[in-house]
Amino acid sequence: MAILVVGSVAFDSIETPHGKVDHCLGGAATHFALAASYFTPVRVIAVVGKDFTAEHEAVFTKRGIDTRGLERADGLSFHWKGSYAGSMDSAKTLGTDLNVFEKFEPKIPNEYKDSEYLFLANIDPVLQARVRSEMPNVRRVCGDTMNYWISDHAENLAKVLRELDVLLINDGEARMLTGEHNLVLAAKKVQAMGPKTLVIKHGEYGATAFFGGGSFDNGVKALHPFRAPALPLAEVVDPTGAGDSFAGGFYGYLASQPKLTPEVFRRAMFYGGVMGSFTVERFGTERLQSVTREEIEERFKLFMEISHLDYAGA
Structure with a gap:
């Protein structure tokens, strides 16, 4: 099933x-699309400038990603x-040039x-809400946000949250969004805002999913939270885009399955971790292009092995 990503x-x-x-190729939609493309067809909507060449576009098309939604504007990307x-938990921003993205x-x-x-x-x-309104018949909607939108655009963000089936944010964003330090309490408040399912990313420590009513296709009621591990790595070259790659692996696997069951959701969390672990091994999208x-x-089997008490290598 095709995923449309806007970013x-x-x-x-x-x-x-x-x-x-x-100037290596990056961006949230780029990391997401490349990671998801290993599981299901992907279509991308974004804007790029004159510095985005045919060689850059080939990174997408070689993975079968549909780039008809790439707008080319006069200016720089x-x-x-x-x-x-x-520890490389977070980056120090040295400069942000929105250019055509503004x-x-x-x-x-x-x-x-x-x-x-x-x-x-x-x-x-505002743009997220507009896209959602123009796609009323999609089977499932997943979204991401960041601290800037949470702190300075709360009213507009609240409108988006009401339209999401799944929200992916990190633990700091969950605390900022709700004012709760305890993530279990924070998750309950976030789900009350609209998302049926909340996935909280913990960086090098994995991710936790919190389920509510309507999270699954088979009528299963809300389950206890599920924690997926991250792979312990001896060397992290570049963490940029790891969270977006997690989202791509996670959502790409969900879209590849005919029904969303608890088992499928848990496996999707593992595949998200798999794709994030590959991303950090090289700068930019280099590893995602070659995996x-x-x-x-x-690597999925390795995730199983490090997290399952009774794993027998099957």
């Missing part, structure tokens, strides 16, 4: 203890510059109107 396609300049790169140090107005091609899954990546909630489905399945 940023950008260039990143990144420095970490392992080196630095200048969105550019973010940041650095990581120490006036981004998503336009949905007619060929995309039959998309069954919609992912609203981290953009202005194979066989490598993905091997």
Whole structure:
């Protein structure tokens, strides 16, 4: 089933203890689309500038990603510059040039109107709400946001939350959104705002899913929270885009399955972790471009092994 993702396609300049790169391909929609493309067809809506070349577009098309929704505007593409140090839990932003992204107005091609899954990546909630209203027949809607929209655009964000089936945010954003330090209490408040399911990402410590009524297709009522691990890695080269890659693996796997059951949801959490773990091994999207489905399945088995008491390698 096809996923339509709306978000940023950008260039990143990144420095970490392992080196630095200048203007590598990045952006939330880019990481999401590449990760999801290993599981299901993906269509992308974003805006790029004159610096986005045929070579950059080939990164998408080689993975079978539909780029008819890429708008080309007069100017430069969105550019973010940041650095990581120490534990690399978060980046220090050194510069943000919105460029053509500043006036981004998503336009949905007619060929995309039959998309069954919609992912609203981290953009202005006004734009998220507009896209959602223009896609009333999608089977499921998942969204992301960040601290800026939570703190300065709460009213508009609240309208988006009411329309989501699944919300993916990190633990800091969950606390900011609700004012609750305890994540169990925070999850209850977030779900009361609209999302049936909440996935809270914990960076290098995995992610936790909180389920409510309507989370599944088979009538199963709300379950206890489910925690998926992250893979302990000896070396993290670049964490940029790991959360978006998690979202792509997670949502891509969901869209690949005929029904959303508790078992499918748990496996999707693992696949999200798998794709995030590949992303951090190289700068930008380099690893996502070269990974194979066989490598993905091997790492999925590794996730099973480190998290299941009775795992027998089957």
